[in-house]
Amino acid sequence: MCWNIYSLITDIYIPKPDRIRDWVSQPKANGYEALHGTVMGPHGKWVEIQVRSTRMDEIAERGYAAHWKYKTGSNQERELDKWIKKIREMLESPESNALEFLDDFKMNLFASEILVFTPKGHIKTLPTGSTTLDFAYDIHTEIGDKTIGAKVNYKLVGVSHMLNSGDQVEILTSDKQQPQSEWLTFAKTAKAKSSIKNALKAETTNRIEKGKQILELKLKEYNLR
Known part of the structure; x- marks a missing residue:
């Protein structure tokens, strides 16, 4: 059905064959199914299309576990609840060194995508x-670290600008830019948050080392060491 609909669309609009993503024949690991493609829109811009059934849309919007729970009986539902509870307890355990990353990851795992x-x-x-x-961080960590803004659909925007499906994005960078702590308030992906935290930690370490060097010089200057 998805391919039939895609065929009808491409009969009207010019497709970009190398941009087809068939997650109907081979669903993603999280259960996501859809047929993605790119066509030339009526205004001369590339437009991303997603074709999926009602069932596929439910999984995309609510997650595979929620869809499975809705479709199954009470006994299986209780087993699923137990499994989810175990996963939640593991993620919330303070003994986990990767707690922050896992917390960010679980927020993204079944999220809708753009x-x-x-x-x-x-x-x-x-x-x-x-x-x-x-x-920017999805492209490369170094690009993310040096980002000062972007052009979205040829318009200048800031680093906190929220993106929508179909946007064309050009990242603007500066060698003088460094990651800022306030970036963590609007960064969404686990990769971006992890990269920002690592950069801030490295900067703090560098400042401590410089402070130690200055202190040692002062101690030598006053013969206190």
């Missing part, structure tokens, strides 16, 4: 609510 484009037409898949900063 598809945005690079200036060259490459597709990037990000969770709904992602910003230009998330897009």
